[in-house]
Amino acid sequence: MSDSNSTVRWTLNGTEVENEAGMTIMEAAKVHGVDIPQFCYHPGLSIAGNCRICMVESNRSPKPVISCSERIAEGLEIKTQSEVAVDARNSVMEFQLINHPLDCPVCDKAGECVLQDHSYEHGPDRSRFVEDKNIRHTKELGPTIDIWGNRCIVCTRCVRFCDEISGTGELCVVERGDRSVVDVFPGVPIDNSLAGNTVDICPVGALISSDFKYEARVWNMDKTSSVCGGCSRGCNVEVETLDGFVKRLTPRENLDVNDWWMCDHGRYGWRHLYADSRLEGAQHDGQAVSPTGTSGALHQLLSSSSSTAFLVDPFMTCEELHLVRSIANSLGGSTIAGWLPAAGTEENFPGGFKISADKHPNRKGAEHVLGGDLFTTSADQLKSALSNGSIDTLVAFVGGDGFEGAGGEWNDLISKAGKRIVFATQQGSWCEGADLVIPATAPLEKEGVWVNEDDRAQRTRSCRSLTSNHFPSELVVLQELQVHMEQRNRPLSAAGIFRELSEASDAFSGHSHSSLGDSGSPLSQRPAAMSSEGGQS
Amino acid sequence: MANHEETPEEKPETATTVPREKAAFGMPLIKGLANTLSHILRNEPNTIHYPAEKRTPFPGYRGEHRLKRDELGREKCVACFLCSTACPAHCIEIVAEEAPWGDREKRPRLFNIDMMRCIYCGMCEEACPCDAIELTPVYNIPSRSRGEKIYNKEKLLSL
Ligand code: SF4
Ligand code: SF4
Ligand code: SF4
Ligand code: SF4
Ligand code: FES
Numbered sequence: 001m002s003d004s005n006s007t008v009r010w011t012l013n014g015t016e017v018e019n020e021a022g023m024t025i026m027e028a029a030k031v032h033g034v035d036i037p038q039f040c041y042h043p044g045l046s047i048a049g050n051c052r053i054c055m056v057e058s059n060r061s062p063k064p065v066i067s068c069s070e071r072i073a074e075g076l077e078i079k080t081q082s083e084v085a086v087d088a089r090n091s092v093m094e095f096q097l098i099n100h101p102l103d104c105p106v107c108d109k110a111g112e113c114v115l116q117d118h119s120y121e122h123g124p125d126r127s128r129f130v131e132d133k134n135i136r137h138t139k140e141l142g143p144t145i146d147i148w149g150n151r152c153i154v155c156t157r158c159v160r161f162c163d164e165i166s167g168t169g170e171l172c173v174v175e176r177g178d179r180s181v182v183d184v185f186p187g188v189p190i191d192n193s194l195a196g197n198t199v200d201i202c203p204v205g206a207l208i209s210s211d212f213k214y215e216a217r218v219w220n221m222d223k224t225s226s227v228c229g230g231c232s233r234g235c236n237v238e239v240e241t242l243d244g245f246v247k248r249l250t251p252r253e254n255l256d257v258n259d260w261w262m263c264d265h266g267r268y269g270w271r272h273l274y275a276d277s278r279l280e281g282a283q284h285d286g287q288a289v290s291p292t293g294t295s296g297a298l299h300q301l302l303s304s305s306s307s308t309a310f311l312v313d314p315f316m317t318c319e320e321l322h323l324v325r326s327i328a329n330s331l332g333g334s335t336i337a338g339w340l341p342a343a344g345t346e347e348n349f350p351g352g353f354k355i356s357a358d359k360h361p362n363r364k365g366a367e368h369v370l371g372g373d374l375f376t377t378s379a380d381q382l383k384s385a386l387s388n389g390s391i392d393t394l395v396a397f398v399g400g401d402g403f404e405g406a407g408g409e410w411n412d413l414i415s416k417a418g419k420r421i422v423f424a425t426q427q428g429s430w431c432e433g434a435d436l437v438i439p440a441t442a443p444l445e446k447e448g449v450w451v452n453e454d455d456r457a458q459r460t461r462s463c464r465s466l467t468s469n470h471f472p473s474e475l476v477v478l479q480e481l482q483v484h485m486e487q488r489n490r491p492l493s494a495a496g497i498f499r500e501l502s503e504a505s506d507a508f509s510g511h512s513h514s515s516l517g518d519s520g521s522p523l524s525q526r527p528a529a530m531s532s533e534g535g536q537s
Numbered sequence: 538m539a540n541h542e543e544t545p546e547e548k549p550e551t552a553t554t555v556p557r558e559k560a561a562f563g564m565p566l567i568k569g570l571a572n573t574l575s576h577i578l579r580n581e582p583n584t585i586h587y588p589a590e591k592r593t594p595f596p597g598y599r600g601e602h603r604l605k606r607d608e609l610g611r612e613k614c615v616a617c618f619l620c621s622t623a624c625p626a627h628c629i630e631i632v633a634e635e636a637p638w639g640d641r642e643k644r645p646r647l648f649n650i651d652m653m654r655c656i657y658c659g660m661c662e663e664a665c666p667c668d669a670i671e672l673t674p675v676y677n678i679p680s681r682s683r684g685e686k687i688y689n690k691e692k693l694l695s696l
Contacts, residue, residue: 105619
């Protein structure tokens with residue numbers, strides 16, 4: 001047992017199995033396809049062992065043991081389905097439910113509630129409890145978090161999160177016994193940049209995000225696996241929409257990027273999609289242009305231009321940037337430069353989570369596609385060319401949440417170009433007087449690849465918000481322009497454009513949408529079977 | 538199971554039932570015709586003069602919906618969406634809002650039933666944990682426009 005051999009032989013439900021030494025019974029069993037229920041255990045947090053739902057029968061103990069903290073050992077025999085284990089789970093479930101209000105019909109967690117699932121699978125079908133249930137507090141814990149104390153099963157996941165991951169320690173358990181409940185100290189609300197995660201990890205509906213409260217039942221929403229565009233970390237997220245309206249963002253597990261978490265800036269940063277100033281249709285000299293006529297109008301303006309410059313933004317996907325590059329090349333002698341939004345502050349948390357200071361998702365990708373001096377030397381050149389009036393036509397992309405345009409200096413410079421074509425998410429001074437204004441997709445509405453600050457390429461998918469259904473995306477408009485310019489026969493999907501990009505660019509070579517999959521991959525790590533996978537689009 | 542030897546014997550057994558059915562074919566036909574004939578000869582109407590004369594629906598008849606009120610006159614519905622989840626025709630649209638009363642959390646801000654899509658199956662009534670929705674026996678619900686067939690919360694509560 002104590003030798004240096006790193007595997008351990010043990011018995012799981014009568015079958016002899018082998019696992020790495022040091023694993024807990026729960027982790028090791030999962031490897032062999034045996035799921036043991038859990039409330040307090042969370043892979044990202046320390047082990048608390050307080051809920052007892054994970055009890056299993058062991059040959060080393062007269063009583064059942066908790067599998068989330070007990071480690072496997074040579075000769076250990078574990079039964080997860082024996083009478084002792086089933087009875088232990090059953091009793092824990094009954095115990096958890098004696099004070100639980102069972103208000104699932106009005107509980108926002110219903111449908112994704114661990115207590116519901118375990119009660120259905122492991123619980124007794126009736127309660128023997130005839131006394132009155134305890135009443136615990138329902139109140140605000142912070143600006144974004146409310147607690148329904150009655151539903152709390154005191155698993156302390158949220159408390160451990162604030163201690164270990166955000167390091168802010170606002171939450172604590174107050175009272176004792178069956179009156180225990182999570183609370184904050186008077187005058188110290190839970191108000192940190194990661195607070196929203198406590199709602200996700202709460203196994204029941206005790207912690208509720210006031211932003212999502214009563215908004216939708218979780219089973220009615222559509223989910224899109226996407227990437228947050230809030231900063232250059234590129235946290236993997238799930239965008240949940242109801243009838244084309246985003247209702248909430250939740251983090252998607254990716255141990256190479258964001259673990260199980262995301263920050264509140266990204267989590268609540270989707271309202272710009274539905275802002276009143278959002279552009280929904282193209283305009284040519286103040287006249288509305290139909291969605292199908294946009295690329296024609298664009299072609300007309302570009303073909304009569306003597307010198308054209310492109311100003312791109314770091315919210316554009318690598319595919320869009322690649323299209324801009326090939327259009328600029330065929331126009332001949334066009335400059336391409338990029339603008340960057342104002343930097344924020346970097347935040348690092350004890351749990352290893354980082355919020356980047358770069359408040360845009362694809363600077364790295366843009367530099368790979370269009371050259372490393374895109375935001376520096378090229379930008380300066382374009383600035384001076386614009387201010388001395390030597391640019392005839394400027395195609396400016398003003399994406400992102402779009403409220404600030406491209407930032408004060410660029411906004412002024414954009415209006416100095418002779419003719420202006422502006423792709424913008426929001427209306428503003430940058431659209432005023434432009435010859436052609438084309439609505440642009442915002443982060444969460446884009447299909448394509450972003451490269452985060454660690455040079456990791458990740459696919460962002462469109463949540464198909466109602467707004468972006470009103471107009472063709474830049475990816476389509478730019479390709480239609482290429483069709484007008486006789487560079488292309490027909491528009492392709494984002495995957496098809498990415499294939500062209502990976503053939504044209506060393507940085508992306510070998511990668512494809514399918515090889516990047518849901519969790520992305522570092523650009524330096526080329527997939528093995530590149531030729532066969534590159535074939536699908 | 539493996540040496541179950543009776544199986545081949547079952548075939549002739551079922552074959553013998555066919556002639557028996559054939560033999561029984563004539564009598565019910567004659568009975569049926571006699572029944573029809575007796576009604577023709579009796580000359581009594583079996584239909585009713587519908588708009589003038591109305592039939593009382595059978596107990597449990599599933600007609601137009603209504604939303605119930607509690608003893609204080611507030612809607613009983615707590616906007617749990619269980620009826621719309623259970624509805625096979627997807628014809629119930631609900632938008633929830635915070636209830637202004639202390640004894641519950643939610644109430645519907647919007648509650649629309651598309652009566653043209655409804656198949657009057659009663660699943661909504663069965664799913665409701667608050668006994669807030671029911672199908673009344675009212676069956677004569679014509680209207681002059683499609684819009685009128687979308688019943689909103691006020692209409693459902695007034696029925
Ligand atoms: S926490 Fe879970 S079990 Fe409790 S009311 Fe909410 S959905 Fe139901
Ligand atoms: S509020 Fe939720 S996460 Fe926190 S202790 Fe209670 S049940 Fe666990
Ligand atoms: S009766 Fe059936 S079809 Fe009609 S609203 Fe209810 S559940 Fe839906
Ligand atoms: S099931 Fe009942 S309480 Fe729930 S939304 Fe429908 S009518 Fe309202
Ligand atoms: S999951 Fe093991 S004690 Fe809670």
